[in-house]
Each structure stands twice: as C-alpha cells, then as structure tokens.
Amino acid sequence: MYEKYVHNPSSVHPSWQKLFRSLEVPAREPTTEQPKSLASETAPIIGKEHSVIYATKPESTAISDLRVFELIQAYRVHGHSLAKINPVEVEAHLVPHELKLESYGFTKQDLAKNFPTCGILPEPTASLLSIWIALKATYCSFIGIEYMYSMNPQLVAWIQKHIEPIQSQPHLRIEEKQAILQYLNKSELFESFLHTKYTGEKRFSLEGGETLIPMLGAILESSAAKGTEEFVLGMSHRGRLNVLANIFNKPYSDVFAEFEEGYIPVAFEGSGDVKYHKGFTSDYVCANGKTVKIQMASNPSHLESIDPVVEGMVKSRQVNKNDVNQERVLPILIHGDASIAGQGVVYETLQMYKLDGYTTGGTIHIVVNNQIGFTTIPRDSRSMTYCTDIAKAFSAPVFHVNVEKPEHCVFVANLAVNLRDSFHCDVFIDLVCYRKYGHNETDEPSFTQPLEYQAIRKMKSIREKYRDDLIEQGVLERYMAESLEVEFKNALQAALAITKVSIKDDHDDSKKTLPKEKEAEDLSKINTAVSKKILLEVAEKSFTVPQGFNLHPKLATLLKARLCMVKEREGESCIDWGTAETLAYGSILWDGIHVRLTGQDCCRGTFSHRHALWMDQVQAKAYIPLQNLKSMQGRFDIINSPLSEFAALAFEYGYSVAWAGALVIWEAQFGDFANGAQVVIDQYIASSERKWAVKNGVTLLLPHGYEGQGPEHSSARIERFLSLCGNNNMQVVYPTTPAQFFHLLRRQVLHTTPKPLIVFTPKSLLRNVQCTSRLQDFTTGAFKELLDDPEKLSNVKTLVLCTGKVFYDLSLHRSNAKVEDMAIVRIEQLYPFPEENLRSILQKYGKAQKVFWVQEEPANMGAWRYIESILGKILPSKIKVEYVGREVSASPAAGSHALHKLELSGILEKLFKDYELRLPKDSGGLRS
Numbered sequence: 001m002y003e004k005y006v007h008n009p010s011s012v013h014p015s016w017q018k019l020f021r022s023l024e025v026p027a028r029e030p031t032t033e034q035p036k037s038l039a040s041e042t043a044p045i046i047g048k049e050h051s052v053i054y055a056t057k058p059e060s061t062a063i064s065d066l067r068v069f070e071l072i073q074a075y076r077v078h079g080h081s082l083a084k085i086n087p088v089e090v091e092a093h094l095v096p097h098e099l100k101l102e103s104y105g106f107t108k109q110d111l112a113k114n115f116p117t118c119g120i121l122p123e124p125t126a127s128l129l130s131i132w133i134a135l136k137a138t139y140c141s142f143i144g145i146e147y148m149y150s151m152n153p154q155l156v157a158w159i160q161k162h163i164e165p166i167q168s169q170p171h172l173r174i175e176e177k178q179a180i181l182q183y184l185n186k187s188e189l190f191e192s193f194l195h196t197k198y199t200g201e202k203r204f205s206l207e208g209g210e211t212l213i214p215m216l217g218a219i220l221e222s223s224a225a226k227g228t229e230e231f232v233l234g235m236s237h238r239g240r241l242n243v244l245a246n247i248f249n250k251p252y253s254d255v256f257a258e259f260e261e262g263y264i265p266v267a268f269e270g271s272g273d274v275k276y277h278k279g280f281t282s283d284y285v286c287a288n289g290k291t292v293k294i295q296m297a298s299n300p301s302h303l304e305s306i307d308p309v310v311e312g313m314v315k316s317r318q319v320n321k322n323d324v325n326q327e328r329v330l331p332i333l334i335h336g337d338a339s340i341a342g343q344g345v346v347y348e349t350l351q352m353y354k355l356d357g358y359t360t361g362g363t364i365h366i367v368v369n370n371q372i373g374f375t376t377i378p379r380d381s382r383s384m385t386y387c388t389d390i391a392k393a394f395s396a397p398v399f400h401v402n403v404e405k406p407e408h409c410v411f412v413a414n415l416a417v418n419l420r421d422s423f424h425c426d427v428f429i430d431l432v433c434y435r436k437y438g439h440n441e442t443d444e445p446s447f448t449q450p451l452e453y454q455a456i457r458k459m460k461s462i463r464e465k466y467r468d469d470l471i472e473q474g475v476l477e478r479y480m481a482e483s484l485e486v487e488f489k490n491a492l493q494a495a496l497a498i499t500k501v502s503i504k505d506d507h508d509d510s511k512k513t514l515p516k517e518k519e520a521e522d523l524s525k526i527n528t529a530v531s532k533k534i535l536l537e538v539a540e541k542s543f544t545v546p547q548g549f550n551l552h553p554k555l556a557t558l559l560k561a562r563l564c565m566v567k568e569r570e571g572e573s574c575i576d577w578g579t580a581e582t583l584a585y586g587s588i589l590w591d592g593i594h595v596r597l598t599g600q601d602c603c604r605g606t607f608s609h610r611h612a613l614w615m616d617q618v619q620a621k622a623y624i625p626l627q628n629l630k631s632m633q634g635r636f637d638i639i640n641s642p643l644s645e646f647a648a649l650a651f652e653y654g655y656s657v658a659w660a661g662a663l664v665i666w667e668a669q670f671g672d673f674a675n676g677a678q679v680v681i682d683q684y685i686a687s688s689e690r691k692w693a694v695k696n697g698v699t700l701l702l703p704h705g706y707e708g709q710g711p712e713h714s715s716a717r718i719e720r721f722l723s724l725c726g727n728n729n730m731q732v733v734y735p736t737t738p739a740q741f742f743h744l745l746r747r748q749v750l751h752t753t754p755k756p757l758i759v760f761t762p763k764s765l766l767r768n769v770q771c772t773s774r775l776q777d778f779t780t781g782a783f784k785e786l787l788d789d790p791e792k793l794s795n796v797k798t799l800v801l802c803t804g805k806v807f808y809d810l811s812l813h814r815s816n817a818k819v820e821d822m823a824i825v826r827i828e829q830l831y832p833f834p835e836e837n838l839r840s841i842l843q844k845y846g847k848a849q850k851v852f853w854v855q856e857e858p859a860n861m862g863a864w865r866y867i868e869s870i871l872g873k874i875l876p877s878k879i880k881v882e883y884v885g886r887e888v889s890a891s892p893a894a895g896s897h898a899l900h901k902l903e904l905s906g907i908l909e910k911l912f913k914d915y916e917l918r919l920p921k922d923s924g925g926l927r928s
C-alpha cells in the first residue's frame with residue numbers, strides 16, 4: 001500500500017494517506033525515485049534461514065521508519081519473553097522471530113544509521129543500535145511487561161510514559177535501599193530462626209520469595225500516601241506467617257507461641273484453626289507517620305477461595321464509608337502460581353471486577369510464583385505460558401519481575417499502585433521466585449525435583465545478594481549491615497524468651513479446658529412486627545408507579561393488586577409471598593438499615609414474583625421503588641449477579657462479614673445450584689465463627705420444592721445444610737407463609753449476634769392462594785419456629801409433623817377426606833431445633849396414637865434422618881415416629897412430571913390409608 005502511495009498518494013484511502021504522511025520526515029517527501037535497498041547491500045545479521053517480514057526490495061526511507069516502528073511495537077508486545085525474570089533459569093531463551101532485527105530486514109550496517117525513535121528515546125532520531133539497546137533495557141531486563149493487549153490506549157500510553165524514559169530501571173534513594181534491606185533481613189531471618197528453633201514444624205516458608213515483604217511494604221506506603229485508609233489482604237499458606245509478623249507486626253512471641261507443643265487457642269470460644277489460616281487486623285504506621293488499617297482475611301485451605309471473599313469485604317467497607325472513588329479501601333490478593341492457574345474461582349472473581357455491583361476499583365494481585373505447586377511443575381499444571389495469563393482475558397496489565405532484584409520488585413509494586421490509582425484496573429505482579437525447601441518443612445523436594453533442588457541449595461539468599469550489592473555500591477558499610485542482622489536476631493531471641501515464659505505458665509494441664517459453648521441469643525424476644533402506618537406507606541411507595549413512567553401493563557395490574565392487598569383487604573388472608581417480601585425489605589430500609597440482594601436474575605426474580613426493578617417500556621430506563629421510599633432510608637442494592645455461584649456467594653459472605661448490621665442476601669436461581677458454592681458454605685458460612693471467631697449474617701434464599709421439574713430443579717439439599725449444623729452456627733429455616741418470611745427477614749437484621757440464615761423458599765407457592773397472610777399477621781407477632789395446626793381440632797389421633805411446602809398438599813387432602821382427627825404441625829425452623837415448642841405440641845396432642853414425619857424428598861434426603869434422631873429423644877418411648885415420603889434415591893427427584901405425580905400420590909396414599917374410603921374420587925391421586 002505504501003508503494004502505491006509513493007507512486008500516487010490518492011490511490012490509497014485518505015486515512016492511510018494521513019498515516020503515511022505522519023511517518024515521513026519532512027526532508028524525505030515521497031518521491032518516485034527508488035532508494036537503494038538497505039538489505040540488499042549487505043548480508044542479514046543472522047543466518048538466512050529466518051523468514052523476513054519485509055521484502056528486501058528497494059524501499060523508501062519511510063518504509064525503514066515503519067520497520068523501526070514495528071520493531072519498537074514488537075518489543076512492547078513480546079519483549080517480556082526475553083526478560084531475565086527467572087532466578088533459577090535453566091535454559092537459555094530462544095529469541096522469538098518478532099524480536100530479531102533481521103526479521104525486519106535490518107543488517108549490521110543499519111545499526112549505525114539514524115531512525116526516528118518514535119518516543120522510545122527522548123531525541124527524535126537515534127541510531128538503530130541505541131534504539132535496540134533501549135528496547136532491550138526497557139522490556140527485556142529484570143521486568144517483563146505485558147500490557148499491549150489493553151483496549152485502553154490511555155493505559156498503554158501511561159505505562160510507556162512510566163517505563164520507557166527510565167528504561168525500567170528503578171532509581172531509589174539510599175534510605176529506600178536501606179529500607180528494602182531491612183525488610184529482607186526481617187523476612188529471611190524470621191524464617192531461618194523458625195527453622196532452627198522449631199525444626200520440622202510446618203510454616204510454609206517464604207524463603208526464595210522474601211522480596212514479597214518489601215513489596216508489600218511499598219504498596220502500603222505508596223497507597224497510603226495517595227489516601228488509602230484500609231487494606232484487606234487475602235493470601236494462602238505460603239509466607240503468611242512472615243507477612244503477619246513483618247507487615248502486620250503480629251508480635252513474634254505470639255507467632256512462636258503457636259509453634260509450641262500444647263498450644264490451645266484461648267482467645268475465643270471456638271475450636272480454632274492452624275496458624276497459617278487465621279486472620280489478623282492491625283494498624284500499620286507509615287514512614288510519614290500516617291496510620292492505616294490492615295486486615296488479613298481468615299481463610300481455609302481451599303486455595304483462591306478467599307479472593308471473592310476479600311473483594312466482598314472491600315466492597316462492603318467502600319459502601320459503608322461512602323468511598324465512591326474507591327480509593328480509601330484497597331484489596332490485595334496474593335496467589336500461588338499453581339493455584340492462580342488452576343482454580344476456576346479466580347476467573348469467576350475477575351469476571352466481577354468491572355461490574356457495578358461488585359467492582360472494588362481495582363485489585364493488586366501478587367503471585368508468589370515459586371514455579372511449583374507442591375510437587376507439580378508448571379509443565380504439568382497449566383496449558384498457558386504464564387501462570388498469570390488469565391489477566392489478559394480482562395485486559396489487566398502484568399508485570400513479571402525477578403525476585404532477586406528487590407529494587408525492581410519495589411519499583412513494580414509502586415507502579416501497580418499508581419496504575420490502579422489512575423485507571424481503577426486490576427494489576428498483576430508475577431514475582432518469579434523459587435522455593436527453598438519442600439512444599440512445607442516436613443517435605444523432601446528432591447524426591448521429585450532432584451536437579452532443581454541441587455541448584456537451589458547452592459544459591460545465595462536474596463538478602464545476602466542484595467546486601468553485598470549495596471556494600472559494593474557504597475550504600476552501606478559491611479559492619480552496619482551485620483549489626484542490623486545481629487540486632488534483629490537478638491529481638492527474635494528476646495521474643496522467644498517471652499514465649500517460653502508464657503508457655504511455661506500455661507503448661508499446667510489442669511487449667512486447660514475444652515472450648516465452652518456460647519449461650520444462644522433468645523430470638524423469640526425480638527419484636528419484628530411493624531405498624532400498619534409504616535406498612536401502608538411502604539406499600540404505597542413500592543406499588544405506585546411514578547408519574548410519566550411507562551410500566552408494562554401486566555406489571556401495572558400486579559402492583560395494583562398488591563397495593564389493594566395491603567390497603568383495602570384488611571382481615572382477609574390475601575397478602576402473597578412477593579408482597580410480603582417487599583414489605584419486609586421496605587420496613588427494614590425504613591429504619592435506615594442497608595439491604596443488599598444479589599443473585600442470578602434476582603431483580604425480577606427467577607419466578608417473576610419480585611419485580612424489584614421496573615423498566616420503562618418506552619425509554620428502557622430502570623426504576624427501583626425500594627430505593628425511593630423516603631429520604632434517610634437505608635441503602636437498597638439489588639443486583640443481578642454474573643452466572644457464578646462460588647464467587648458470587650463468597651463475595652456476599654465477605655460483604656456480610658464486614659457489615660454485620662446489614663441484610664445481605666444471596667439468592668440461588670434454583671436451590672441446588674448452591675452446590676457450586678459448597679466450598680463457601682462448608683468452609684466459610686457454616687464454620688467461620690467456630691474456626692476463626694468470624695461472625696457472618698449472610699442470608700441464602702434457596703428455591704426448593706418437588707414440583708415435577710426434574711432432578712436438578714427440585715431440591716436445595718436440606719440434608720446437606722442440616723449436616724453442617726452445630727454449635728448454634730446458623731439458622732436453617734423452611735417458612736411456609738408470607739408473614740413468616742416477613743418476620744424471619746426482619747429477625748435476621750434485628751439480631752444482636754449475626755448468624756447465617758439458610759432459607760428454603762417457594763416456587764409454585766408464590767402463586768398458591770392458600771399461601772397467603774393477613775395484614776394483622778405483619779402488624780403483630782413474630783417468626784414462629786413451629787406452626788401448630790391452624791384448624792381447631794379435638795380428639796387428635798394422628799399427629800403429622802412436616803416442614804415446608806408439603807404442608808399444603810397434606811392439608812388439602814385432609815380437608816378433601818374430611819379427616820378431623822389428624823393434626824398437621826409444621827417445623828418452620830429446623831436448626832436451631834425448637835425442642836421446647838415441640839415438647840408442648842406433643843403434650844397438646846398427647847392422645848395421638850400415631851406420629852408421622854412426612855416429607856416430599858427421598859428418605860436419604862430432606863430433614864428425615866436429622867429429625868429421626870431428634871424425635872427419638874423427645875417422643876415417649878412407646879411411640880415410634882413413622883416415615884412417609886419418597887424411597888431412598890440416588891437422584892434427588894424424578895425426571896418426568898407424571899412420575900413425580902405418581903410418587904406424590906404414593907406418599908398421600910400411605911398417610912391417608914386409614915381414611916381412604918372417605919376421599920372423593922378426584923382427590924388428586926389417592927386412589928390412582
């Protein structure tokens with residue numbers, strides 16, 4: 001095209017004319033005269049076997065200039081592949097085609113010739129050699145940078161502006177260099193001290209990656225200088241103790257105490273966790289005297305599961321602090337190379353990073369890339385080139401840096417802070433390092449990596465190398481360096497002495513006791529009723545369409561009906577589930593409490609019952625009535641989540657941990673999809689209080705119910721939640737009326753101690769006319785953990801116990817069969833189990849000769865096995881509870897609607913067999 005342009009500029013598109021003009025040096029206007037071929041004059045620099053992008057035909061100067069521009073671009077894109085980022089490099093790099101001069105037709109003779117520098121050097125033109133040297137220094141030294149894939153040209157220009165003029169060479173002041181050395185001293189000597197004092201104890205040493213500590217110090221310092229007030233860190237085992245001791249200033253004596261034999265955590269009434277999972281909060285005092293808060297999130301062994309939790313915690317703090325610019329609270333995630341590459345939750349978390357409901361304004365990620373995961377090397381653990389390649393899917397820049405170049409590492413850390421500050425993007429630092437010992441200190445790495453560990457054992461430590469460099473540079477006298485080391489070792493020794501004394505005091509085994517159970521809060525005393533006046537105001541605001549808003553006509557009819565239920569039908573049982581839910585949120589917001597509800601398609605509601613967000617049918621503008629109740633109301637966030645369960649739920653767990661007073665709800669599309677977030681349920685929601693003394697009040701709405709929709713849309717797996725219950729850790733509830741749901745949600749925020757709330761929610765019951773409540777059920781009363789039979793019965797011979805939706809099937813059949821001596825009692829709260837309430841019911845129906853547990857789930861699912869053992873303890877020994885429900889099954893529900901109906905008939909038939917003759921023929925299958 002350029003050749004065509006040279007002959008006749010108007011033969012190419014005007015945009016190309018403009019580009020070609022801009023590339024030309026004025027003195028060399030396009031000319032028809034053919035310049036001599038540079039390449040043809042001499043032989044290429046390296047052998048001819050390499051293909052040449054540019055033909056060695058005669059060409060204009062502008063073409064040569066274009067070639068230089070391409071060369072510069074190639075280094076910007078591919079330079080990282082030659083960067084000396086690996087401290088244990090075994091193989092020499094193969095120079096990629098794109099980074100060879102001859103690929104562009106350049107020869108040795110060209111090195112001395114002048115070309116435009118296109119900004120890579122300050123002067124407008126320079127020799128090809130100078131340009132090439134600058135490119136190699138900038139892009140192929142100890143930092144490898146990947147950023148050219150960014151869709152944001154400003155970000156690309158910003159990075160170039162910050163690295164190209166200084167050729168990626170950090171220029172630090174003497175004090176900064178000394179500070180780095182001091183951090184390295186602390187970081188390495190801390191580990192070697194533990195190594196000698198607690199030989200063979202697991203600590204997941206950071207050795208080989210110690211530069212993480214000065215990097216974190218730099219991030220805190222430079223972020224705090226920009227106005228950050230709080231940091232939340234998420235990280236796994238590797239180097240965690242080091243970070244806690246040397247960044248969080250957790251007293252060394254406390255760290256040592258956890259290594260002592262006989263250590264029992266006494267600080268809280270729980271069962272605790274291993275030392276490298278526990279969280280910590282402290283104040284960090286910056287060099288300029290400013291104090292910032294730093295929090296290490298408690299996490300389980302499940303690698304990377306902490307990522308979305310930290311994001312949720314940060315989002316929560318940002319919203320709480322009204323940090324609209326997302327500058328005051330900053331998330332930092334520290335990953336392992338095998339886990340960041342292998343765990344899907346990393347992708348799920350990153351997918352959230354630009355979404356309004358989830359963004360935290362950019363996360364700083366550091367990978368402690370020790371080039372191994374336990375015993376597995378990268379070749380076996382990932383298909384991508386770098387462990388950080390996931391970042392590219394999200395256009396996040398990546399800085400690969402050599403751990404043995406602490407100044408470059410700190411430079412990159414500061415760059416990441418500035419980049420995040422300027423663009424609110426995620427930034428990745430790949431700290432390429434090694435692992436001095438095995439996966440942990442009881443592990444022998446040379447079983448599987450013999451040659452690597454022969455090499456690693458010969459390596460001088462990062463600290464020693466840097467110290468010697470500084471001495472050589474004259475930054476430090478050797479005696480000063482040595483006295484700093486001695487001083488620090490003495491401090492460690494003194495801390496150990498403190499530990500030994502306190503442990504000695506503690507060695508009296510008679511003083512040790514098992515952790516005590518905390519007394520549960522009496523929830524029945526919580527007043528959850530709301531005045532009629534407030535309910536009417538909430539209903540008026542929630543169900544009235546603002547002037548000029550073009551609502552969908554079907555929705556307008558529904559809202560009119562909802563307003564009428566509250567306003568005009570007092571005394572009638574007409575308020576449905578959706579209306580009750582709106583009244584619950586509205587009344588909570590009315591009191592200034594924050595409500596956040598997320599889930600897939602939750603704004604409308606999967607079953608089209610919620611309609612918390614209205615769309616103007618003409619202008620396609622959204623309106624959220626619950627955000628428009630009154631001034632000074634609580635903040636209402638309702639957010640359609642990405643199609644994720646693991647990260648989406650973990651985010652809400654984190655959000656609720658950081659905001660105890662808010663109502664934080666995650667709704668599963670169907671209850672069984674929560675199994676994609678099972679790690680979060682098991683490792684965080686159910687056990688965080690017991691393991692880490694971390695309370696959370698997250699609420700899960702899990703649509704559940706057997707309605708013939710097949711194995712995957714029926715069961716929210718009640719049994720799984722019940723198997724996780726203990727130590728009053730959470731509430732597992734299956735409410736059956738709108739008013740019960742209303743009181744339950746209100747109880748959840750009026751608690752003084754946050755507890756997770758698991759709610760099995762309805763699908764078809766959302767529209768069942770039997771499943772309604774009266775206005776007075778909202779203005780009086782509270783959540784009832786057990787619902788007695790609403791019918792007035794006398795002489796009860798059969799007592800049926802059940803939970804949830806099956807109640808409606810049972811009561812319908814009871815009335816069809818005109819059965820009058822059967823009481824149906826609903827257990828609305830399965831955990832904590834309302835034992836006292838059940839005892840009084842048993843007394844009330846003391847004459848019943850038969851007691852049944854009825855459920856629609858198979859016998860190995862639902863609440864049966866849990867209830868069976870409880871009833872066994874409560875019921876008089878002569879009465880044995882009989883099970884009525886589906887048979888044991890490997891699959892939760894039948895795949896066809898007809899089979900589902902047949903199974904339900906079987907259940908009803910079994911229960912009502914004594915009353916069979918009284919049933920009408922069309923009673924729904926009893927005789928079918």
Ligand SMILES: Cc1ncc(C[n+]2csc(CCOP(=O)(O)OP(=O)(O)O)c2C)c(N)n1
Pocket residue numbers: 238301302303335336337338339340343368370372373374439
């Ligand atoms: C989800 C999950 N799977 C497996 C493990 C067991 N495990 C613990 S550490 C580890 C290796 C992690 O390697 P890497 O992420 O590179 O971190 P490193 O230990 O090398 O710092 C494995 C497989 C785990 N903790 N979590």
